Amino acid sequence: MRQSDEVNADDVRVPRAQAGSSPQHLLTTVLGEYLDSSDADLPSTAVIAILREFGISESSARAALSRLVKRGLIATRRKGRSPVYHLTPQAIAKHRSRMRHFLNFGSRPTPWTGEWVQASFSVPSAGQASRHALRRSLTALGFVGLYDSVWIRPGSEATPVKEALRELLHHVEGARWSVMRVRFDEEAGPHGPASAYDLSSLASAYSSFIQQYAPLRAAARSGAVDATRALVARTSAMDSWRRFADIDPDLPPHLLPQPWPRQEARETFLDIHSALGSLAQARLVQVATPHWPDAASWITHFQASRNPARPEPTRH
Template sequence: MLGEYLDSSDADLPSVAVVAMLGEFGISESSARAALSRLTKRGLIAVRGSGRPPVYHLTPQAIARHRSRMDHFLSFGAHPPRWTGDWVTVSFSVPQSGHAPRHAVRKVLGSLGFARLYDSVWIRPGTDSGPVTQALHDVLDGVDGSRWSVMHARFDEEAGPHGPAAAYDLAGLASAYEGFIARYSDLRVAVRNGEIDATRALVARTSVMDSWRKFPDIDPNLPEHLLPAPWPCQPARGLMLEIHSALGSLAEARLIEVVTPYWPDAASWITHFQASESGVSVPAARAGRRKLSLTGTPAGQPERVS
Protein backbone atom coordinates (compact mmCIF):
# COMPACT_ATOMS: atom_id res chain seq x y z
CA MET A 1 0.00 0.00 0.00
CA LEU A 2 2.69 2.50 0.96
CA GLY A 3 4.75 1.65 -2.09
CA GLU A 4 1.79 1.95 -4.45
CA TYR A 5 0.29 5.22 -3.18
CA LEU A 6 3.18 7.22 -1.67
CA ASP A 7 6.28 8.39 -3.51
CA SER A 8 7.95 10.87 -1.18
CA SER A 9 10.00 10.54 1.99
CA ASP A 10 8.95 14.09 2.94
CA ALA A 11 5.37 13.09 3.71
CA ASP A 12 4.46 12.90 7.40
CA LEU A 13 2.39 9.74 7.81
CA PRO A 14 0.48 9.51 11.10
CA SER A 15 0.20 5.99 12.47
CA VAL A 16 -3.55 6.44 12.87
CA ALA A 17 -3.80 7.08 9.11
CA VAL A 18 -2.08 3.77 8.41
CA VAL A 19 -4.45 2.00 10.80
CA ALA A 20 -7.42 3.53 8.93
CA MET A 21 -5.87 2.61 5.57
CA LEU A 22 -5.41 -1.04 6.50
CA GLY A 23 -8.86 -1.16 8.07
CA GLU A 24 -10.24 -1.08 4.51
CA PHE A 25 -8.80 -4.59 4.13
CA GLY A 26 -10.18 -5.96 7.37
CA ILE A 27 -6.84 -5.65 9.19
CA SER A 28 -7.19 -4.93 12.91
CA GLU A 29 -5.54 -2.00 14.66
CA SER A 30 -3.18 -4.26 16.58
CA SER A 31 -2.08 -6.02 13.39
CA ALA A 32 -1.61 -2.68 11.61
CA ARG A 33 0.60 -1.37 14.41
CA ALA A 34 2.58 -4.62 14.41
CA ALA A 35 3.16 -4.17 10.68
CA LEU A 36 4.42 -0.63 11.29
CA SER A 37 6.82 -1.97 13.91
CA ARG A 38 8.17 -4.58 11.48
CA LEU A 39 8.66 -2.02 8.71
CA THR A 40 10.53 0.26 11.14
CA LYS A 41 12.88 -2.56 12.13
CA ARG A 42 13.54 -3.28 8.45
CA GLY A 43 14.41 0.36 7.81
CA LEU A 44 11.61 0.92 5.30
CA ILE A 45 9.88 3.54 7.44
CA ALA A 46 11.17 5.73 10.28
CA VAL A 47 9.62 7.70 13.10
CA ARG A 48 9.72 11.48 12.68
CA GLY A 49 9.84 13.45 15.92
CA SER A 50 8.72 12.25 19.32
CA GLY A 51 5.03 13.09 19.27
CA ARG A 52 2.16 10.79 20.21
CA PRO A 53 0.64 9.09 18.37
CA PRO A 54 3.80 8.57 16.31
CA VAL A 55 4.32 10.02 12.84
CA TYR A 56 6.25 8.00 10.26
CA HIS A 57 7.85 8.67 6.91
CA LEU A 58 9.11 6.43 4.15
CA THR A 59 12.90 6.29 4.04
CA PRO A 60 14.74 7.21 0.82
CA GLN A 61 15.88 3.58 0.63
CA ALA A 62 12.26 2.46 0.75
CA ILE A 63 11.28 4.93 -1.98
CA ALA A 64 14.04 3.62 -4.25
CA ARG A 65 13.07 0.04 -3.51
CA HIS A 66 9.38 0.68 -4.13
CA ARG A 67 10.05 2.38 -7.46
CA SER A 68 12.31 -0.44 -8.57
CA ARG A 69 9.81 -3.10 -7.55
CA MET A 70 6.87 -1.30 -9.17
CA ASP A 71 8.85 -0.98 -12.39
CA HIS A 72 9.65 -4.68 -12.15
CA PHE A 73 6.04 -5.71 -11.53
CA LEU A 74 4.43 -3.48 -14.13
CA SER A 75 7.00 -3.81 -16.91
CA PHE A 76 7.36 -7.58 -16.72
CA GLY A 77 6.20 -9.21 -19.95
CA ALA A 78 5.94 -5.93 -21.83
CA HIS A 79 8.39 -7.07 -24.49
CA PRO A 80 9.82 -10.45 -25.50
CA PRO A 81 13.23 -11.03 -23.95
CA ARG A 82 16.27 -10.33 -26.06
CA TRP A 83 17.51 -13.84 -26.59
CA THR A 84 21.13 -14.78 -27.24
CA GLY A 85 20.93 -18.45 -26.31
CA ASP A 86 23.18 -17.91 -23.27
CA TRP A 87 22.64 -19.58 -19.92
CA VAL A 88 24.46 -19.24 -16.60
CA THR A 89 25.09 -22.74 -15.27
CA VAL A 90 26.04 -23.73 -11.72
CA SER A 91 27.37 -27.14 -10.72
CA PHE A 92 28.17 -27.94 -7.09
CA SER A 93 29.15 -30.83 -4.86
CA VAL A 94 28.67 -30.92 -1.09
CA PRO A 95 29.73 -33.80 1.22
CA GLN A 96 26.96 -36.21 2.24
CA SER A 97 27.03 -34.81 5.77
CA GLY A 98 26.47 -31.26 4.52
CA HIS A 99 22.67 -31.16 4.62
CA ALA A 100 22.51 -27.57 5.87
CA PRO A 101 24.89 -26.04 3.30
CA ARG A 102 23.26 -28.06 0.49
CA HIS A 103 19.87 -26.67 1.51
CA ALA A 104 21.36 -23.16 1.73
CA VAL A 105 22.81 -23.43 -1.78
CA ARG A 106 19.50 -24.58 -3.24
CA LYS A 107 17.65 -21.79 -1.45
CA VAL A 108 19.98 -19.07 -2.68
CA LEU A 109 19.96 -20.43 -6.24
CA GLY A 110 16.17 -20.41 -6.25
CA SER A 111 16.12 -16.84 -4.95
CA LEU A 112 18.39 -15.79 -7.83
CA GLY A 113 16.11 -17.30 -10.46
CA PHE A 114 17.96 -20.56 -11.07
CA ALA A 115 16.14 -23.82 -11.76
CA ARG A 116 17.44 -27.34 -11.22
CA LEU A 117 18.19 -29.07 -14.51
CA TYR A 118 19.78 -32.11 -12.84
CA ASP A 119 20.50 -32.95 -9.20
CA SER A 120 23.42 -30.56 -8.80
CA VAL A 121 23.22 -28.60 -12.04
CA TRP A 122 21.20 -25.38 -11.97
CA ILE A 123 20.57 -22.93 -14.81
CA ARG A 124 19.11 -19.53 -15.52
CA PRO A 125 18.84 -17.61 -18.81
CA GLY A 126 21.26 -14.76 -19.45
CA THR A 127 24.92 -13.97 -18.88
CA ASP A 128 25.11 -12.20 -15.50
CA SER A 129 27.01 -14.54 -13.20
CA GLY A 130 28.27 -12.02 -10.64
CA PRO A 131 25.52 -12.38 -8.02
CA VAL A 132 25.54 -16.18 -8.01
CA THR A 133 29.34 -16.34 -7.86
CA GLN A 134 29.34 -14.12 -4.78
CA ALA A 135 26.49 -16.08 -3.19
CA LEU A 136 28.30 -19.39 -3.62
CA HIS A 137 31.43 -17.92 -2.07
CA ASP A 138 29.34 -16.76 0.89
CA VAL A 139 27.67 -20.14 1.42
CA LEU A 140 30.34 -22.71 0.56
CA ASP A 141 33.78 -21.20 1.11
CA GLY A 142 33.91 -22.49 4.69
CA VAL A 143 32.44 -25.93 3.96
CA ASP A 144 35.12 -28.64 3.87
CA GLY A 145 34.99 -30.86 0.81
CA SER A 146 32.59 -28.68 -1.14
CA ARG A 147 33.24 -27.73 -4.76
CA TRP A 148 31.37 -25.55 -7.22
CA SER A 149 31.70 -24.01 -10.67
CA VAL A 150 29.90 -21.21 -12.48
CA MET A 151 29.86 -21.54 -16.26
CA HIS A 152 28.36 -19.93 -19.34
CA ALA A 153 26.66 -22.44 -21.61
CA ARG A 154 24.67 -22.90 -24.79
CA PHE A 155 22.56 -25.96 -25.53
CA ASP A 156 22.92 -27.91 -28.76
CA GLU A 157 19.27 -28.99 -28.46
CA GLU A 158 17.68 -25.98 -26.84
CA ALA A 159 14.07 -26.89 -27.51
CA GLY A 160 12.42 -30.20 -26.71
CA PRO A 161 12.29 -32.54 -23.70
CA HIS A 162 16.06 -32.65 -23.23
CA GLY A 163 16.56 -28.90 -23.44
CA PRO A 164 16.82 -26.33 -20.64
CA ALA A 165 13.07 -25.68 -20.49
CA ALA A 166 12.74 -29.12 -18.88
CA ALA A 167 14.14 -27.55 -15.71
CA TYR A 168 10.99 -25.48 -15.27
CA ASP A 169 7.45 -26.41 -14.29
CA LEU A 170 5.96 -24.57 -17.23
CA ALA A 171 2.67 -26.46 -16.96
CA GLY A 172 2.29 -25.33 -13.37
CA LEU A 173 3.18 -21.75 -14.29
CA ALA A 174 0.68 -21.72 -17.14
CA SER A 175 -1.97 -23.01 -14.75
CA ALA A 176 -1.18 -20.18 -12.33
CA TYR A 177 -1.59 -17.60 -15.09
CA GLU A 178 -4.88 -19.18 -16.15
CA GLY A 179 -6.08 -19.14 -12.55
CA PHE A 180 -5.26 -15.43 -12.35
CA ILE A 181 -7.26 -14.78 -15.53
CA ALA A 182 -10.22 -16.79 -14.25
CA ARG A 183 -10.15 -15.02 -10.88
CA TYR A 184 -10.21 -11.46 -12.26
CA SER A 185 -12.10 -11.73 -15.57
CA ASP A 186 -15.42 -10.82 -13.96
CA LEU A 187 -13.79 -7.81 -12.32
CA ARG A 188 -12.57 -6.60 -15.71
CA VAL A 189 -16.12 -6.84 -17.06
CA ALA A 190 -17.38 -4.83 -14.09
CA VAL A 191 -14.64 -2.22 -14.65
CA ARG A 192 -15.58 -1.89 -18.31
CA ASN A 193 -19.22 -1.47 -17.37
CA GLY A 194 -18.44 1.27 -14.83
CA GLU A 195 -19.78 -0.83 -11.96
CA ILE A 196 -16.85 -0.38 -9.54
CA ASP A 197 -17.12 2.41 -6.98
CA ALA A 198 -14.15 3.89 -5.13
CA THR A 199 -14.56 1.75 -2.02
CA ARG A 200 -14.38 -1.43 -4.04
CA ALA A 201 -11.71 0.00 -6.36
CA LEU A 202 -9.10 0.36 -3.62
CA VAL A 203 -9.44 -3.22 -2.42
CA ALA A 204 -9.83 -4.72 -5.91
CA ARG A 205 -6.85 -2.88 -7.39
CA THR A 206 -4.64 -3.88 -4.49
CA SER A 207 -5.79 -7.50 -4.74
CA VAL A 208 -4.97 -7.65 -8.46
CA MET A 209 -1.53 -6.18 -7.92
CA ASP A 210 -0.82 -8.47 -4.97
CA SER A 211 -1.78 -11.50 -7.07
CA TRP A 212 0.21 -10.37 -10.11
CA ARG A 213 3.47 -9.47 -8.34
CA LYS A 214 4.46 -13.11 -7.81
CA PHE A 215 4.72 -13.79 -11.56
CA PRO A 216 7.78 -11.64 -12.34
CA ASP A 217 9.61 -13.51 -9.59
CA ILE A 218 8.64 -17.06 -10.61
CA ASP A 219 8.43 -16.76 -14.40
CA PRO A 220 11.91 -17.22 -15.99
CA ASN A 221 10.78 -15.14 -18.99
CA LEU A 222 11.94 -17.69 -21.53
CA PRO A 223 11.86 -16.96 -25.26
CA GLU A 224 8.75 -17.99 -27.17
CA HIS A 225 10.32 -21.01 -28.88
CA LEU A 226 10.89 -22.66 -25.48
CA LEU A 227 7.32 -22.14 -24.25
CA PRO A 228 4.20 -24.25 -24.82
CA ALA A 229 1.62 -22.54 -27.02
CA PRO A 230 -0.52 -20.67 -26.36
CA TRP A 231 1.39 -19.07 -23.47
CA PRO A 232 -0.96 -17.13 -21.11
CA CYS A 233 1.45 -14.49 -19.78
CA GLN A 234 0.36 -11.74 -22.18
CA PRO A 235 -3.40 -12.22 -21.64
CA ALA A 236 -2.83 -12.19 -17.87
CA ARG A 237 -0.68 -9.06 -18.07
CA GLY A 238 -3.22 -7.30 -20.27
CA LEU A 239 -5.99 -8.06 -17.77
CA MET A 240 -3.87 -6.82 -14.86
CA LEU A 241 -2.89 -3.58 -16.61
CA GLU A 242 -6.43 -2.77 -17.68
CA ILE A 243 -7.77 -3.12 -14.13
CA HIS A 244 -4.75 -1.46 -12.53
CA SER A 245 -4.92 1.54 -14.87
CA ALA A 246 -8.70 1.97 -14.87
CA LEU A 247 -9.07 1.86 -11.08
CA GLY A 248 -6.05 3.98 -10.18
CA SER A 249 -7.72 7.35 -9.69
CA LEU A 250 -10.75 5.88 -7.93
CA ALA A 251 -8.55 3.90 -5.55
CA GLU A 252 -6.49 7.01 -4.84
CA ALA A 253 -9.64 9.03 -4.16
CA ARG A 254 -10.92 6.40 -1.74
CA LEU A 255 -7.62 6.28 0.10
CA ILE A 256 -7.62 10.07 0.49
CA GLU A 257 -11.18 9.95 1.82
CA VAL A 258 -10.30 7.26 4.37
CA VAL A 259 -7.15 8.86 5.80
CA THR A 260 -7.89 12.60 5.58
CA PRO A 261 -9.69 12.70 8.99
CA TYR A 262 -6.39 11.54 10.55
CA TRP A 263 -4.03 13.15 8.03
CA PRO A 264 -5.33 16.50 6.72
CA ASP A 265 -2.50 16.84 4.17
CA ALA A 266 -3.17 13.44 2.62
CA ALA A 267 -4.39 14.80 -0.73
CA SER A 268 -1.06 16.59 -1.22
CA TRP A 269 0.94 13.39 -0.93
CA ILE A 270 -1.12 10.40 -2.00
CA THR A 271 -0.67 9.40 -5.63
CA HIS A 272 -0.70 6.15 -7.57
CA PHE A 273 1.53 4.36 -10.02
CA GLN A 274 0.41 3.53 -13.52
CA ALA A 275 2.08 1.73 -16.38
CA SER A 276 3.43 3.57 -19.38
CA GLU A 277 3.27 2.25 -22.92
CA SER A 278 6.88 1.14 -22.57
CA GLY A 279 5.91 -0.90 -19.53
CA VAL A 280 7.72 1.28 -16.98
CA SER A 281 5.64 2.59 -14.10
CA VAL A 282 5.57 6.27 -13.20
CA PRO A 283 3.73 8.09 -10.41
CA ALA A 284 0.56 9.72 -11.66
CA ALA A 285 0.90 13.53 -11.76
CA ARG A 286 -0.72 15.47 -8.93
CA ALA A 287 -0.89 18.80 -10.72
CA GLY A 288 -4.05 19.34 -12.70
CA ARG A 289 -5.57 16.09 -11.51
CA ARG A 290 -9.31 16.20 -11.95
CA LYS A 291 -11.49 15.69 -8.90
CA LEU A 292 -13.34 12.41 -8.83
CA SER A 293 -16.66 11.70 -7.24
CA LEU A 294 -16.55 8.46 -5.31
CA THR A 295 -18.77 6.59 -7.75
CA GLY A 296 -18.18 4.01 -10.40
CA THR A 297 -18.55 6.42 -13.33
CA PRO A 298 -14.87 7.16 -14.08
CA ALA A 299 -13.87 3.52 -13.67
CA GLY A 300 -15.65 2.58 -16.87
CA GLN A 301 -13.05 4.51 -18.86
CA PRO A 302 -9.46 3.33 -18.47
CA GLU A 303 -6.97 6.12 -17.72
CA ARG A 304 -4.67 7.19 -20.52
CA VAL A 305 -1.25 5.77 -19.82
CA SER A 306 1.62 8.17 -20.30
Protein backbone atom coordinates in the same frame (compact mmCIF):
# COMPACT_ATOMS: atom_id res chain seq x y z
CA MET B 1 10.67 16.55 -2.42
CA ARG B 2 11.38 13.35 -4.34
CA GLN B 3 14.36 11.30 -3.33
CA SER B 4 17.03 10.35 -5.82
CA ASP B 5 16.72 6.95 -7.55
CA GLU B 6 20.46 6.50 -6.93
CA VAL B 7 19.91 5.39 -3.34
CA ASN B 8 21.11 1.83 -2.81
CA ALA B 9 17.90 -0.19 -2.67
CA ASP B 10 19.63 -3.47 -1.88
CA ASP B 11 19.95 -2.48 1.78
CA VAL B 12 16.22 -3.03 2.27
CA ARG B 13 14.66 -6.46 2.76
CA VAL B 14 11.18 -6.62 1.25
CA PRO B 15 8.88 -9.33 2.68
CA ARG B 16 8.75 -12.37 0.44
CA ALA B 17 5.61 -13.03 -1.60
CA GLN B 18 3.41 -15.68 -0.05
CA ALA B 19 0.04 -17.26 -0.55
CA GLY B 20 -2.54 -15.13 1.26
CA SER B 21 -1.08 -11.75 2.02
CA SER B 22 0.13 -11.15 5.55
CA PRO B 23 -0.57 -7.68 6.98
CA GLN B 24 3.07 -6.63 6.50
CA HIS B 25 3.11 -7.89 2.92
CA LEU B 26 -0.17 -6.09 2.21
CA LEU B 27 1.13 -2.90 3.80
CA THR B 28 4.28 -3.14 1.67
CA THR B 29 2.12 -3.41 -1.45
CA VAL B 30 0.00 -0.39 -0.50
CA LEU B 31 2.99 1.79 0.40
CA GLY B 32 4.82 0.83 -2.79
CA GLU B 33 1.78 1.66 -4.92
CA TYR B 34 0.62 4.90 -3.34
CA LEU B 35 3.54 6.67 -1.64
CA ASP B 36 6.61 7.94 -3.46
CA SER B 37 8.40 10.22 -0.99
CA SER B 38 10.30 9.71 2.23
CA ASP B 39 9.26 13.21 3.33
CA ALA B 40 5.68 12.12 4.02
CA ASP B 41 4.92 11.86 7.78
CA LEU B 42 2.53 8.95 8.17
CA PRO B 43 0.69 8.63 11.52
CA SER B 44 0.11 5.12 12.81
CA THR B 45 -3.62 5.88 13.06
CA ALA B 46 -3.70 6.47 9.29
CA VAL B 47 -2.01 3.12 8.67
CA ILE B 48 -4.53 1.41 10.94
CA ALA B 49 -7.42 3.03 9.06
CA ILE B 50 -5.95 2.05 5.69
CA LEU B 51 -5.42 -1.59 6.64
CA ARG B 52 -8.90 -1.73 8.16
CA GLU B 53 -10.16 -1.40 4.56
CA PHE B 54 -8.64 -4.83 3.97
CA GLY B 55 -10.07 -6.41 7.10
CA ILE B 56 -6.85 -6.08 9.13
CA SER B 57 -7.27 -5.50 12.88
CA GLU B 58 -5.56 -2.67 14.76
CA SER B 59 -3.22 -5.04 16.61
CA SER B 60 -2.16 -6.71 13.35
CA ALA B 61 -1.64 -3.33 11.69
CA ARG B 62 0.62 -2.17 14.52
CA ALA B 63 2.53 -5.45 14.35
CA ALA B 64 3.01 -4.96 10.59
CA LEU B 65 4.38 -1.46 11.16
CA SER B 66 6.80 -2.78 13.76
CA ARG B 67 8.06 -5.53 11.44
CA LEU B 68 8.58 -3.14 8.55
CA VAL B 69 10.59 -0.84 10.83
CA LYS B 70 12.82 -3.79 11.72
CA ARG B 71 13.23 -4.60 8.02
CA GLY B 72 14.34 -1.06 7.20
CA LEU B 73 11.38 -0.18 4.98
CA ILE B 74 9.95 2.30 7.47
CA ALA B 75 11.57 4.58 10.05
CA THR B 76 10.13 6.77 12.79
CA ARG B 77 10.64 10.41 13.67
CA ARG B 78 8.99 12.56 16.28
CA LYS B 79 6.52 15.25 15.28
CA GLY B 80 4.89 16.92 18.26
CA ARG B 81 4.02 14.47 21.00
CA SER B 82 3.55 11.40 18.86
CA PRO B 83 6.07 9.66 16.58
CA VAL B 84 5.24 9.39 12.87
CA TYR B 85 6.39 6.90 10.30
CA HIS B 86 8.04 7.54 6.98
CA LEU B 87 9.43 5.46 4.15
CA THR B 88 13.21 5.43 4.11
CA PRO B 89 15.05 6.66 0.99
CA GLN B 90 16.26 3.09 0.51
CA ALA B 91 12.67 1.86 0.60
CA ILE B 92 11.61 4.44 -1.99
CA ALA B 93 14.37 3.24 -4.32
CA LYS B 94 13.38 -0.37 -3.72
CA HIS B 95 9.70 0.37 -4.33
CA ARG B 96 10.41 2.18 -7.60
CA SER B 97 12.62 -0.66 -8.80
CA ARG B 98 10.01 -3.25 -7.90
CA MET B 99 7.18 -1.24 -9.47
CA ARG B 100 9.14 -1.03 -12.72
CA HIS B 101 9.65 -4.78 -12.54
CA PHE B 102 6.00 -5.61 -11.83
CA LEU B 103 4.44 -3.17 -14.28
CA ASN B 104 6.85 -3.80 -17.15
CA PHE B 105 6.93 -7.58 -16.80
CA GLY B 106 5.72 -9.28 -19.98
CA SER B 107 5.54 -6.02 -21.94
CA ARG B 108 7.95 -7.27 -24.58
CA PRO B 109 9.88 -10.46 -25.34
CA THR B 110 13.25 -10.64 -23.63
CA PRO B 111 16.04 -10.42 -26.25
CA TRP B 112 17.40 -13.95 -26.57
CA THR B 113 21.07 -14.75 -27.20
CA GLY B 114 20.87 -18.47 -26.44
CA GLU B 115 22.99 -18.05 -23.31
CA TRP B 116 22.27 -19.61 -19.92
CA VAL B 117 24.02 -19.21 -16.60
CA GLN B 118 24.89 -22.54 -15.02
CA ALA B 119 25.83 -22.92 -11.36
CA SER B 120 27.33 -26.24 -10.23
CA PHE B 121 28.36 -27.13 -6.70
CA SER B 122 29.52 -29.98 -4.50
CA VAL B 123 28.87 -29.82 -0.76
CA PRO B 124 30.07 -32.47 1.74
CA SER B 125 27.44 -34.15 3.91
CA ALA B 126 28.55 -32.03 6.87
CA GLY B 127 27.42 -28.91 5.00
CA GLN B 128 23.79 -29.91 4.41
CA ALA B 129 22.45 -26.76 6.09
CA SER B 130 24.47 -24.63 3.70
CA ARG B 131 23.24 -26.75 0.78
CA HIS B 132 19.61 -26.09 1.72
CA ALA B 133 20.28 -22.38 2.18
CA LEU B 134 21.98 -22.26 -1.23
CA ARG B 135 19.02 -23.91 -2.92
CA ARG B 136 16.70 -21.32 -1.42
CA SER B 137 19.00 -18.54 -2.58
CA LEU B 138 19.28 -19.96 -6.10
CA THR B 139 15.50 -20.23 -6.34
CA ALA B 140 15.16 -16.59 -5.27
CA LEU B 141 17.63 -15.64 -8.02
CA GLY B 142 15.48 -17.32 -10.66
CA PHE B 143 17.49 -20.54 -11.00
CA VAL B 144 15.97 -23.98 -11.39
CA GLY B 145 17.57 -27.36 -10.76
CA LEU B 146 18.47 -29.09 -14.02
CA TYR B 147 20.05 -31.90 -11.98
CA ASP B 148 20.65 -32.23 -8.25
CA SER B 149 23.66 -29.89 -8.05
CA VAL B 150 23.41 -28.23 -11.46
CA TRP B 151 21.18 -25.17 -11.60
CA ILE B 152 20.41 -22.89 -14.55
CA ARG B 153 18.67 -19.69 -15.48
CA PRO B 154 18.26 -17.95 -18.86
CA GLY B 155 20.48 -14.97 -19.67
CA SER B 156 24.11 -14.08 -19.08
CA GLU B 157 24.19 -12.10 -15.79
CA ALA B 158 26.28 -14.19 -13.40
CA THR B 159 27.37 -11.74 -10.69
CA PRO B 160 24.49 -12.35 -8.21
CA VAL B 161 24.92 -16.13 -8.24
CA LYS B 162 28.68 -15.86 -7.86
CA GLU B 163 28.16 -13.72 -4.78
CA ALA B 164 25.56 -16.14 -3.36
CA LEU B 165 27.82 -19.17 -3.83
CA ARG B 166 30.76 -17.41 -2.26
CA GLU B 167 28.76 -16.12 0.70
CA LEU B 168 27.09 -19.43 1.52
CA LEU B 169 29.85 -21.93 0.76
CA HIS B 170 33.19 -20.21 1.43
CA HIS B 171 33.23 -21.40 5.05
CA VAL B 172 32.19 -25.01 4.24
CA GLU B 173 35.25 -27.21 4.24
CA GLY B 174 35.51 -29.25 1.06
CA ALA B 175 32.80 -27.34 -0.81
CA ARG B 176 33.43 -26.59 -4.48
CA TRP B 177 31.47 -24.57 -6.98
CA SER B 178 31.66 -23.05 -10.44
CA VAL B 179 29.63 -20.67 -12.59
CA MET B 180 29.60 -20.85 -16.38
CA ARG B 181 27.79 -19.33 -19.32
CA VAL B 182 26.55 -22.19 -21.49
CA ARG B 183 24.54 -22.99 -24.61
CA PHE B 184 22.43 -26.09 -25.16
CA ASP B 185 22.40 -28.03 -28.41
CA GLU B 186 18.78 -29.07 -27.79
CA GLU B 187 17.11 -26.32 -25.79
CA ALA B 188 13.58 -27.62 -26.23
CA GLY B 189 14.31 -31.35 -26.11
CA PRO B 190 13.34 -33.70 -23.26
CA HIS B 191 16.81 -33.37 -21.74
CA GLY B 192 17.21 -29.65 -22.43
CA PRO B 193 16.77 -26.72 -20.03
CA ALA B 194 13.08 -26.18 -20.75
CA SER B 195 12.28 -29.58 -19.24
CA ALA B 196 13.48 -28.34 -15.83
CA TYR B 197 10.53 -25.93 -15.56
CA ASP B 198 6.97 -26.77 -14.55
CA LEU B 199 5.46 -24.73 -17.36
CA SER B 200 2.12 -26.55 -17.19
CA SER B 201 1.52 -25.35 -13.65
CA LEU B 202 2.58 -21.82 -14.56
CA ALA B 203 0.21 -21.76 -17.54
CA SER B 204 -2.58 -23.03 -15.29
CA ALA B 205 -1.85 -20.25 -12.77
CA TYR B 206 -2.06 -17.63 -15.52
CA SER B 207 -5.37 -19.08 -16.75
CA SER B 208 -6.75 -19.09 -13.20
CA PHE B 209 -5.73 -15.42 -12.82
CA ILE B 210 -7.55 -14.54 -16.05
CA GLN B 211 -10.69 -16.38 -14.94
CA GLN B 212 -10.64 -14.99 -11.40
CA TYR B 213 -10.31 -11.37 -12.47
CA ALA B 214 -12.47 -11.46 -15.62
CA PRO B 215 -15.58 -10.04 -13.84
CA LEU B 216 -13.55 -7.26 -12.21
CA ARG B 217 -11.90 -6.46 -15.55
CA ALA B 218 -15.27 -6.12 -17.23
CA ALA B 219 -16.63 -3.98 -14.39
CA ALA B 220 -13.55 -1.74 -14.39
CA ARG B 221 -13.69 -1.21 -18.14
CA SER B 222 -17.37 -0.29 -17.98
CA GLY B 223 -16.93 2.11 -15.05
CA ALA B 224 -18.99 -0.03 -12.70
CA VAL B 225 -16.48 -0.06 -9.82
CA ASP B 226 -16.78 2.63 -7.15
CA ALA B 227 -13.89 4.09 -5.16
CA THR B 228 -14.59 2.00 -2.05
CA ARG B 229 -14.26 -1.24 -3.99
CA ALA B 230 -11.47 0.06 -6.24
CA LEU B 231 -8.79 0.28 -3.54
CA VAL B 232 -9.14 -3.30 -2.31
CA ALA B 233 -9.75 -4.75 -5.79
CA ARG B 234 -6.81 -3.00 -7.44
CA THR B 235 -4.48 -3.97 -4.60
CA SER B 236 -5.63 -7.59 -4.82
CA ALA B 237 -4.95 -7.69 -8.57
CA MET B 238 -1.51 -6.18 -8.08
CA ASP B 239 -0.67 -8.57 -5.26
CA SER B 240 -1.63 -11.53 -7.46
CA TRP B 241 0.12 -10.27 -10.59
CA ARG B 242 3.41 -9.43 -8.91
CA ARG B 243 3.91 -13.08 -7.96
CA PHE B 244 4.11 -13.94 -11.66
CA ALA B 245 6.88 -11.39 -12.14
CA ASP B 246 8.82 -13.23 -9.44
CA ILE B 247 8.17 -16.86 -10.43
CA ASP B 248 7.95 -16.77 -14.24
CA PRO B 249 11.42 -17.56 -15.67
CA ASP B 250 10.58 -15.44 -18.73
CA LEU B 251 11.79 -18.06 -21.20
CA PRO B 252 12.06 -17.19 -24.89
CA PRO B 253 8.89 -17.88 -26.93
CA HIS B 254 10.31 -20.92 -28.75
CA LEU B 255 10.61 -22.76 -25.41
CA LEU B 256 7.05 -22.07 -24.28
CA PRO B 257 4.00 -24.25 -24.96
CA GLN B 258 1.47 -22.60 -27.26
CA PRO B 259 -0.84 -20.89 -26.76
CA TRP B 260 0.87 -19.20 -23.81
CA PRO B 261 -1.61 -17.26 -21.61
CA ARG B 262 0.73 -14.65 -20.13
CA GLN B 263 -0.21 -11.85 -22.53
CA GLU B 264 -3.92 -12.20 -21.81
CA ALA B 265 -3.16 -12.27 -18.08
CA ARG B 266 -1.07 -9.11 -18.43
CA GLU B 267 -3.85 -7.34 -20.35
CA THR B 268 -6.33 -8.39 -17.67
CA PHE B 269 -4.09 -6.94 -14.97
CA LEU B 270 -3.38 -3.71 -16.87
CA ASP B 271 -7.05 -3.04 -17.59
CA ILE B 272 -7.85 -3.32 -13.88
CA HIS B 273 -4.76 -1.49 -12.65
CA SER B 274 -5.12 1.42 -15.08
CA ALA B 275 -8.89 1.88 -14.84
CA LEU B 276 -8.98 1.83 -11.05
CA GLY B 277 -5.85 3.87 -10.27
CA SER B 278 -7.44 7.26 -9.69
CA LEU B 279 -10.41 5.77 -7.83
CA ALA B 280 -8.15 3.78 -5.50
CA GLN B 281 -6.05 6.86 -4.83
CA ALA B 282 -9.17 8.88 -4.01
CA ARG B 283 -10.40 6.22 -1.60
CA LEU B 284 -7.04 6.04 0.12
CA VAL B 285 -7.05 9.82 0.60
CA GLN B 286 -10.61 9.67 1.95
CA VAL B 287 -9.73 6.96 4.48
CA ALA B 288 -6.42 8.49 5.60
CA THR B 289 -7.33 12.21 5.79
CA PRO B 290 -9.21 12.14 9.14
CA HIS B 291 -5.99 10.84 10.72
CA TRP B 292 -3.53 12.49 8.33
CA PRO B 293 -4.67 15.94 7.10
CA ASP B 294 -1.83 16.13 4.55
CA ALA B 295 -2.73 12.82 2.91
CA ALA B 296 -3.87 14.32 -0.38
CA SER B 297 -0.48 16.04 -0.81
CA TRP B 298 1.44 12.77 -0.63
CA ILE B 299 -0.74 9.92 -1.85
CA THR B 300 -0.27 9.12 -5.54
CA HIS B 301 -0.38 6.01 -7.72
CA PHE B 302 1.71 4.30 -10.34
CA GLN B 303 0.38 3.30 -13.73
CA ALA B 304 2.01 1.20 -16.43
CA SER B 305 2.72 2.88 -19.73
CA ARG B 306 0.77 1.45 -22.67
CA ASN B 307 3.47 2.65 -25.04
CA PRO B 308 5.84 -0.27 -25.84
CA ALA B 309 8.59 2.23 -26.60
CA ARG B 310 8.26 3.67 -23.09
CA PRO B 311 7.66 0.86 -20.64
CA GLU B 312 8.42 2.91 -17.51
CA PRO B 313 5.54 3.18 -15.01
CA THR B 314 3.86 6.58 -14.86
CA ARG B 315 3.49 8.34 -11.50
CA HIS B 316 0.22 10.23 -11.00
